[in-house]
Amino acid sequence: MRICKEVQERIETTRTEAQNQCRNVTRTITETICSWLPWPLDDLCDLVTTVITEVICAIVYVVITIVSWVWRTVCEIIGVIDWVVNLVAGALEWLGNRIITFPEWVLCLTGVGFGQKNYRICPMVIADAEGNPLVPIATIQGHIRAARAVFKKCNVNVIASPIILVTGKSHLAVGPDCDADGFFSQHKLEYEHLSCCDGLLERVNCLRFPSGLIWPRHVLKAIWLSDVPGKGGCYIFPDSFVQIDDSGSVNILAHEMGHACDLLHRDEVNNLMHSSAVNSDLTDFQCCTIRTSRFVTFL
Numbered sequence: 001m002r003i004c005k006e007v008q009e010r011i012e013t014t015r016t017e018a019q020n021q022c023r024n025v026t027r028t029i030t031e032t033i034c035s036w037l038p039w040p041l042d043d044l045c046d047l048v049t050t051v052i053t054e055v056i057c058a059i060v061y062v063v064i065t066i067v068s069w070v071w072r073t074v075c076e077i078i079g080v081i082d083w084v085v086n087l088v089a090g091a092l093e094w095l096g097n098r099i100i101t102f103p104e105w106v107l108c109l110t111g112v113g114f115g116q117k118n119y120r121i122c123p124m125v126i127a128d129a130e131g132n133p134l135v136p137i138a139t140i141q142g143h144i145r146a147a148r149a150v151f152k153k154c155n156v157n158v159i160a161s162p163i164i165l166v167t168g169k170s171h172l173a174v175g176p177d178c179d180a181d182g183f184f185s186q187h188k189l190e191y192e193h194l195s196c197c198d199g200l201l202e203r204v205n206c207l208r209f210p211s212g213l214i215w216p217r218h219v220l221k222a223i224w225l226s227d228v229p230g231k232g233g234c235y236i237f238p239d240s241f242v243q244i245d246d247s248g249s250v251n252i253l254a255h256e257m258g259h260a261c262d263l264l265h266r267d268e269v270n271n272l273m274h275s276s277a278v279n280s281d282l283t284d285f286q287c288c289t290i291r292t293s294r295f296v297t298f299l
């Protein structure tokens, strides 16, 4: 959280300033007062001044250190609460949506469709320290075009908002491992909090209303970064973002979007959900599961 970091930095500078001020006070007293006194009073004055100021300085240092520790602890607790709230909200939304769209899913399996649905995504690319995108924009556009073609087979229209360049966050260039470690990582919260749209009105545009209109949440964020360790992409349930790098096939975005819609890996090489993500076939069952997922909406 930005406020945590800012206050922490302020506390650190205050601590350094306080130390410098303490030294200045000691020097001023010894130079302006003690030096005027005759021997041995001047040495005695120096000694007393040094002892008193050192004690005061030490107390100030300890107090600031305690404040800093308390602040860090509070921030860590808030971070854990934030993590749990995100997890619970995501899981509840998933469950609520699956319950509400269950009849639609069953009807879909029997061949009854409800027309075209939308799968909105917000593409974002992390920039390096110089502000350049870590994955070329042309590559990202290729991934989006491929995803559009894949989901069309399920009569789902992929709508991508303009690609956002995320600057000043180059520490997010390498994603966490796509496993249990990643599930508990701090990075996850930072990705989750990346804002797709700034400003109140734009924010509303970036919300999706689940098929069941339970409560609005952010559209799926597709985040391109320099490396998803050991993989071309990653989705961890119940996040509302996928991570993509440019080492995988052109269908990697569609594959991760499939995971976000609850699709699991399949053995058929031609299927989009084969772990290689090279091909793009989808079964009727997969299409119905996609169409009734929480990221796919009528509006």
Ligand SMILES: [Zn+2]
Pocket: 255, 259, 265, 275
């Ligand atoms: Zn996969």
